[in-house]
Amino acid sequence: MRPGLFRLPLLAGCLVLAGCGALDRGVFSPAGPIAEAIRDEFVLVSLILLFVIGPVLILVPLVAWHYRLSNTRSAYRPQWGFNWPLEGLIWIPPIAIVVVLAVFLWRDTHTLDPYRPLPGAAALEVQAVAMDWKWMFIYPEQGVATVNRLVIPAGRPVHLSLTSATVMQSFLLPRLAGQIYAMAGMRTQLNFAAYAPGRTLGENMQFNGMGFQKEKFAVDAMDAAGFAQWLAATRAEPNRLDAAAYEALSHRSVLPAPLAFGTVEPDLFQHVLDLSQPSGHALDLRHFGPLRNSMPMETATHAH
């Protein structure tokens, strides 16, 4: 074989190896029990499905090649169009496989329901407000808030309540849990936990405008001491998350760095939910100026 023939597969192989680091970023590298359960289910379903696709992948090239026109040794039965045993084989195993999958589906959809609380210690309550193009996290019991950074205690369940200040968004922590939409005027929930201290990524998956690709944040899981330290440091922050600060954040913008607020207006999340925050909802955004570098059309006032 010519040596040059190896170059392409070698190059491809290198690329594959270099790129396999990508799998570290998501559910196949779980950092919490929910993500791990999702990964395990993925593997289970894939293995079961091999029984369905395997025969197809084998039969298609085999049959097509064996019965090619130039193969005079293959049988030719132009009117062969039905066979009861074969029909049984075609219909019954797929039905059986779907029944098996359905059983697992029913069980796991209930177990992995995002609204289902995790067993174990009492959950940490966090409230998330999806904004354009940032995420606000309010810790109602601790009275602090952050923007674009979610700090949680490792090994302890977190109960997240979500809403949106603007359009529909989709909250995903790829290595920790599944997705849940955040919608204005509505409260959705997500229960998850991180196994161990460390940093992972969180993001919005539902397109919401010109800053969408940058709407990512860090998720920092800390051990008990680290979390307490962070809490104390945050409480010492001078900023207060009140109506004025909320309004300033409501402008469409991408923040250069995460923010922290030492005090939070009580029931802020409920006010946002009830659409009783004047800014940050539909109509009011019309009065805010356009983001620099956006198209002139995009946020222009709509002349009637």
Added chain:
Amino acid sequence: MTPDPVAPALRHAGLNLRHASREEAEQVESDVFGFWVFLMSDAVVFATLFALFGTSLEATAGAPDLRAVVKLGPAFIETMLLLTSSFTFGMASIEFSRVHRLTRRHQRLAVRWLLVTWVLGTAFLGMEVNDFVTMAHNGATADRSFFLSAFTVLVGTHGLHVLTGVIWLPLMLLQLAGLGLDRPLKVNLIRLSLFWHFLDIVWIAIFSVVYLQGALR
């Protein structure tokens, strides 16, 4: 070529369609069937609007709600107008379907029934427009809440359909006067009658789901 006798299907199509060749009979069957299919798709549109209406009942955002907006009296009169118009259209259809001899007398009677239908339909529309104007006076406009939007669009879409019928009918009469009662016109009349009765049925649903529900809440 001797004309085939009237195909059994065409005797029941509602109008007198004599002396049709096989191809023409098939085309008429096709035309009427196609219109039924269109009505089914229209029914799906109404179904989605009913579903939206159902989810909107609580979303009043401080603006008038169903009870405030619904007046059973006028709605009842509108229902009677529309039901009667369906009856009169049926009478017109009967006159048109005199199989053996469609005399000028039958045709004149049919036209008169159609005119009555038209008047009733227009009266229905007039009352409905009046209803919406009254609502606007009371601040119950579609741009105030999801509920009012859903109400306006559900009732309004039906109204627009009736308007289409109210325009279609005199056009039929115009064709009758200008081109005579030929096969294409007869098929068109069958389609209009189906349309008219369909709108009647949708109105019954609206009356029940919107007006009765509003009055009984």
Added chain:
Amino acid sequence: MLTETHGVAHVLLGNLTWAALPFVRAWRDPNVSEIIGTGAGAVVILGAIAMFALVTWLGKWRYLWTEWFTSLDHKKIGIMYVVLAGVMLARALVEAVLIRTQQAVAINAPGYVEPGHFAQLFTTHGSIMVFFMAMPFLTGLINYVVPLQIGARDMAFPYMNSVGFWLTAAGAALMMVSLAVGEFSTGGWSGYPPYTELAFSGGVGPDYWIWAISLSSLGSMTVGINVACTIFKMRAPGMNFMRLPLFCWTSLCTSILMIFAMPPLTAVTLLLAGDRYLGMHFFTDDGGGNMMNYVNMFWLFGHPEVYILILPAFGVYSEVISAFSSKELYGYTSLVLATMAIAVLSFTVWLHHFFTMGQGADVNAVFGIATMTIGIPTGVKIYDWIFTMFRGEVRFTPSMLFSIAFLVTFTLGGFTGIILATPPLDYAVHDSLFLVAHFHNMLIPGTLYGMVAGYMFWFPKAFGFRLNERWGRIAVACWVPGFFLAFFPLYLLGLAGMARRTQAVFDPAFRPWLYAALLGALLMISGLVTLFVQLYVSIRDRAANRVPVGDPWDARGLEWSVAAPPPEWNFATIPHVGDRDAFYWRKRNKGAYRAADHYRDIVLPKNSACGVVLGVASGLCCFGLIWHIWWMALLFGLLAVATIIVRPFMRDVTRVIPAVEVEAVDRAWLAQAHAARPVPREEEQSSLNQGLAEGFPELVAKRA
């Protein structure tokens, strides 16, 4: 004047200003992104001018008008639909390459396409591919083939056929105009509010989307009614339902889906228009609006829509695999039952498009199980096609190669579909590139390969000469590996958490996969180029490859029993059908290529300009609505209504082809058939093939 108009100018021009032109925007803010936008706008304008100039120079306006635009012939309309699809496919593929390129270069870098333009790119790419490429393509094939396969002369409603085409063309025109005047929506092909509401998208973009989609969906509704009525009412005598070719079965189910699925889309886009134009509160954040209603209604349309896209392709595969395996379809009854099951079940699964919207586990699980259930009839069909090849004689024509590639690739996509049907797994990969890879895995190897295979299969019938086979194989060689390279990396990226519709990437680990995806996209667009080259070469060599007798593949359906191209009236006499695979048995039983006992006058519809006028008027009315040029919307809206009103008053709408002419044409063709040399299957790709299959040469009727 740049951003707002006042007074008289405002009344005349609505919101139209100089700033609507991309050239002006690029002048004010020259950067690569704006220049690309300008280029696109320029292509539209210059392209339109060039086309006009070319047609004028060739003196072909009268020909185009009388032979094509005003024709009510299903064959002409079918071809026009496919041409429209081809043009839009080219545009949308270029957009795909731009998207792939941006994602490959914008790794911790700004890339060359701004977020606003990028968002328009993915929105137009999706909207065009679904509504203005796939729908017209399948409508075109159905339009051309179904009447021929059922032994009819035309569709049930030829005038409505023309109207449907021109409405769709008007929608496509709006999409093209949006490149040169204004901008398009940035909300994706699904246009979710509240993002597409006025408050968050205040420009004309979503309005372009609303009206283009509305025109297309109205057109599709007429197609659904037309095809369903045609198949129910216009079958040749003796063709009962269980003798229908599979392509007609799938067309019937597709049309039923269109009838029931397009109305929710029409409703939901018009309701969004109500929100944007009349201040209503269906889906707004305030006033009690609820975006979840939009999501439900859109997918109530959207899921049957994807089955509308795939079922005709399944029909094509049935025809192609049977023809090129030289064998009858295996499991005809199962295939019919499976098709009907898919059509019915497609209405029960829409929720799987938004498992993550917060419904309870019970609801999610029920819909997940329903979704998996659709996999059963689909799997049955795959196996039925495999066993059609079994004990056959398989010929690897390009159509057949696409079909075989489909069998393997689509099954892999089905695998990922079951993954997505499982709610907990969907939670991890929803709205990620995994989802994007899955649906492209269904649409490209499923729908697109099917459409291209159908195009290649029936091209000789429509135009009378075969396509160049070598270039067809090159096309397969580009598309099939190109698809794998472009989309399988996306599965991995989705599992890594990369979102869809994202203009920039911040993780270098994604780089090699995005490069591979770009390479794949380039391969696929090369595949499109080879298809155009194939067309050019085939036209250039057409004299050598003519198949006038009409049956180049020794196939089985009635469409092959007429000349290529068929006469305008399709059949000199309507055939009486005694069997499934009617033409095949006729060939076998000495019944093919016989003159009729008695020729009759044939009544055909006259040409009509009404469809064209209706389409143009609707398009202009919508343009007025988009830009708030109210006089324009009113004027052309009334013109459209007037056309609808005037048409029924016309009485002189048919013409008669005298029996003498029918007989002359038929006998001339039969003479050709009897003079032609039949070819065995091994030689069907050579220029010896005149369209007469050898099959059973001694059984071809000797007497005229």
